[in-house]
Amino acid sequence: MRDAISGLIGRYDQLGRYFDRAAIDRLDGYFAQSRIRLAAVELINREATTIVREASQRLWLEDPELILPGGNAYTTRRLAACLRDLDYFLRYASYALIADDLTILDERVLNGLDDTYKSLGVPTGPTVRGIALLAEVVSEMLADAGVADAAAVVRVPFEHLVRGLASSNIRAR
Numbered sequence: 001m002r003d004a005i006s007g008l009i010g011r012y013d014q015l016g017r018y019f020d021r022a023a024i025d026r027l028d029g030y031f032a033q034s035r036i037r038l039a040a041v042e043l044i045n046r047e048a049t050t051i052v053r054e055a056s057q058r059l060w061l062e063d064p065e066l067i068l069p070g071g072n073a074y075t076t077r078r079l080a081a082c083l084r085d086l087d088y089f090l091r092y093a094s095y096a097l098i099a100d101d102l103t104i105l106d107e108r109v110l111n112g113l114d115d116t117y118k119s120l121g122v123p124t125g126p127t128v129r130g131i132a133l134l135a136e137v138v139s140e141m142l143a144d145a146g147v148a149d150a151a152a153v154v155r156v157p158f159e160h161l162v163r164g165l166a167s168s169n170i171r172a173r
Helices: 004-015 021-032 034-062 076-099 103-110 113-120 124-144 151-166
Strands: none
Touching: 004 021, 021 034, 034 076, 034 124, 034 151, 076 103, 076 124, 076 151, 103 113, 103 151, 113 124, 113 151, 124 151
16 A cells, blocks of 8 residues: 555656655645544544444435335345445545545555446445545534544545546446
């Protein structure tokens, strides 16, 4: 797994160059946001179950058909799988958030997920909405904790997941 710093160093090392102004600005931006990133990851680590539960409850309120007979989250097994997946997305978003590098989301989450969901008949639309709700819940909890200006930083990995899955939106069978 890469992070913003090792990725930047690696690029400049391959070029055999010292850091230029753009590299220094990138590092400055990363460190300027470090308090927000750490606060967000600490919150996610501490409150993951609450975050997933709140996001899923909002999803069920918006789209109650998902948990009714015939819905993709109907039955205990399917509901548990939905909650597991939301937790999985939250965990990987926290990795990308602290590293400030979205490639982990492509490598470990998005690559192949589309095929898996298609083969299982899992609609990506509700999954995409669930991921957006995770970002919403985390942002709200950080605001409640007094972490100012967190939403823009926190939403980045979630929005990357949303874009990656939304581009291959499928419907349930």
